[in-house]
Amino acid sequence: MNKYKSNTLVVLLLTIVFSSLSASVLAQQKPNIIYILVDDLGYGDLGVFFQNQRLKQLPALKSPHLDEMAQSGAILTQHYANAPVCAPSRASLLTGVNQGNAHVRDNQFDKALENNHTMATMLKNAGYATIAIGKWGLQGTDEKQKLNWPAHPLKRGFDDYFGYMRHADGHEHYPVEGIYRGKKEIWANYKEVSEGFEKCYTTDLWTAKAKNYIIGFEKNNKDKKPFFMYLAYDAPHAVLELPTQSYPTGGGLNGGVQWIGQKGKMISTASGTVDSYVHADYANATYDDDNDRKTPNVPWPDTYKRYATAVRRLDDAVGDIRKLLLDLKISDNTLIVFTSDNGPSIESYLPKSYVDVKPTFFQSYGPFDGIKRDCWEGGVRMPAVVVWPKSISAGKVVATPSMLSDWMPTFARAAKTFAPVRSTGVSLLPSLTDIGKQENGLVYSEYFQAGKTPDFKEFEPDHANRKRNQMQFIRVGDFVGVRYDIQSADDNFEIFNVVKDPKQKDNLASQSGFDKLQAQMKAKVLQARISDPEAPRPYDNAAVPGVGLTGNIKKGLKWSFFKGDFDYVPSLSDQAAAKCGTAKSLNSIKTSKGIMVYQTFIKIDKKGLYSFKVSTGGKAFVKLHEANLLDADFNYKAGEVVQRDVILEEGYHPVTIYSVKSQPQQKITLQFKAEPGEWEDLTARNCFYK
Structure with missing residues (x-):
């Protein structure tokens, strides 16, 4: 073989090797994502956020595993729930929209999560396996035919589900022996499976199931797919039941709580006495109840020993799961988020012989005022801890104001995909990783x-x-x-x-x-909002004010074209357009397959009720100001008309139109009219830009 051929062969072999390595690296770039959501945990309940400063003198909680997670990653000190109660907060989290645009609002427990994009549908589209474990409560209320629950997790993008379907079931932490309302139902996909789950404390049960899923997934994951897990605990909310025993030592693959899968012994802690174990750190805890050092300290009331044990159990569960990821050697490329759905509760649902739980004992609301169901900071400011070892620096403190609905676009960017444009959140990855520019999000509820x-x-x-x-x-x-x-x-x-x-x-x-x-x-x-007749507000009929538009105002629309094949209408705020320009009307610019984004201001000459409607041969979405006005995207059938009314003040109103074309010849029609009045197309006659 001559020298030239030898060198060519070496180059070819190296190219093949590096191509294989590149493909492998690319496959690993999409992280596994575990979103851990707990119920009614206050900002002040975690050591790293508030409790550690109370340890020497006051009754205090400990969270060593979450504190270690914070030291290994980041804490978000200005993170907000989308609502101060669980159902709307969780719905907004899963769909990525704030309460001004949400389908589930107020106290609409068990209302069906809208049939639209969710974290799960988005990540599944990006190649993820998806599973939800724990509390759901967004299934809809078809109790006669349970298999037809309209918003079962498997109908909202999840491949697998295991947990409590109904909201009220999540008040109880033993599926079989609940001391408050008795037996609860556990659903494994579409099958009710609670028989044989005696003595299964739900924090342990959901953790064991999560570990069992991860172990099985990694063992059988020949295609090296990433997974997304929504792990929604029902503690420390409502009935402050205690575990059966101490948390098993070790954690991970060979320690911690384990899934056994045998009736009567479904998990490794399904033994001992139900509602019996108080964590050793709190069993004999005392405090100065009268703020007088001369008088002896008194024992903590049992209610607070229970609360402290429930919080510590969650902390142990997080440590157990993180140890498993280390054991399986997938920790470095797993993004974990831990947070709560709303502020601390005043509810304990315990027998009258117990003192009522009050968040003041541990100052669970932290340095704020307000609790669950309040819009003061204590009701909506959430503790959030995030770890992603090779992407987020250890010990990072993120002070960017943010909301639960920001996690959908955050996960989209981490997964190398796009959030649906209906999401009202922004990606937090720039703040978490120091890569890219952080967009300003909207914190509103x-x-x-x-x-x-x-x-x-x-x-x-x-x-x-x-x-x-x-x-x-x-x-x-x-x-x-x-x-x-x-x-x-x-x-x-x-x-x-x-x-x-x-x-x-x-x-x-x-x-x-x-x-x-x-x-x-x-x-x-x-x-920033659209009214919802099922959640009426005293400002629903107030006219939406326009914006000031001065300077060199021109007639027409600005447009940007993004080339690509899009399955849904994506948010492309951080992407560079392939082409851009101005036009006198929609459809006047010829493009190939991709998405056109039109930006313009509609001039409203008289305050009143205005109707908007859109139809398209592809998919489309229309925003008015920062509100989601018209959705012709998810499950949209070509040619359908989507219409909405809105009251507008006189002036200029920004409108953004997103039009996805799977075929170059597809068109979009967007019209509006005053009531009464005639329909008008958006053209240079009524549209302006700067």
Whole structure:
């Protein structure tokens, strides 16, 4: 063989080797994703966020495994629930939309999660295996024909499901021996399987099932697919039942809680006495109940020993799962998020012989005021811990304001795919990894709850015993606007700098210079939402204000073209367009297969009710300001008309139109009209840009 041929062969072999390595690396670039969501855990319940500073003098909780996870990754100190109660918060998490655009709002427990994009459908489309474990509560209410629950997890993008289907079942932490309402149902996909699950404390049960799935998946995963696991615990919420025994030592593949799979012994901790074990750190814990060092300390009330044990059990579960990932050598490329669905609860559902649980004992709301069902920071500020060893620096603190609905676009970017454009969140990866520019997200929520905020003496006098009813909060920079007992869109926000004033003591609304921020907040909350007749608001009929448009205003629409083959309407905010320009109308620019994004301002000459409708041969989506106006995407049939009415103030209103074409000749029709009036196409006659 001559020298030239020898060198050519070497180059060829090296090319093959490096190509194989590149393919392998690319396959590993998509991380496994485990999203751990717990129920009613407050910002202040974790050591790293708040409890560690209480350890020396006050009753305190410990979370060593989560503290270690935080040291290995990142904590998000300004992370918010989408709502201050579980059903709407979890629904917004799974669908990636805030409460101003959500289908499940207020206290709509067991309402069917809308048949639209979810984290699971998005990641499944990106090549992931998907599983949900634990509490669901978003299935719909077809109790007569359980197999026809309209929003069963398997109908919302998950390949597998194991857990409590109904919301109320999640109040109980023993499926068989529940001390509050008795036996509960466990569903494995479409089969009810609770027989044989005696003595299975649900924190242990969901953990054992999660470990069993991961072990089996890795053993049989010949295609090297990544997996997405939504692991939704029902603790420490509601009935504060205790485990049967101490958490098994070791953790991981050979230790910790294990799945046995035998009736009567389904998991390794299904023995001993139900509702019996108090964690050793708390069994004999005492505290200074009267703040007098001269008097002896007294034992913690049993209620709080129970709460502390439930939280510590979750901490053990997280440590167990992380050890398993290490044992299986998949830890480095697994992204784990741990957080809660809303603030701490005042509910314990224990017999009357127990003292009522109060979040004040451990100051579970942290440095804030407010609890579950409140729009004060304590009701909506969440502890969030994230680890992804080779992508997120150890010990990182992320102060970017964010919400649960930001996780869908975050996971999309991590999975090298696109979030659906209907998502109102933004990717947090730039803040977590220091790669790329962090987009500003929208932190906004609305909620209704009758009654009042609890009258805890630890709360500011103006926050305690406050009438709730219709509530709202919005964050702009360091400032949060809060409204309680809203009567109309004209009600003023109380405004607080929650970075400097986390307890929201100093209402800045009446101070000089805050009138512009007040007006901005009032406009923003109308521009970012769409009304829902099943969750009526006193501002539903308020006209959406326009925006100021000055300078060199031209007639027509701006457009950007992104080439590609898209199965749904994607968010491309961080992508560079292949082409861009201006046009006098939709469909006037010839393009190949891909997506056209049109941006324009519609000029409204008179305040009133306006109707919008869209139809297309492909898929489309229309946003008005920051609200999701028209959805012709998920399960859309070509040619269908999607229509919505909205009340608009006189002025300019930004509209963004997304049109996905699978064939170059496909067209989109978007029209609007005043009521009464004639339909108008969007053209240079009524559209403007700068």
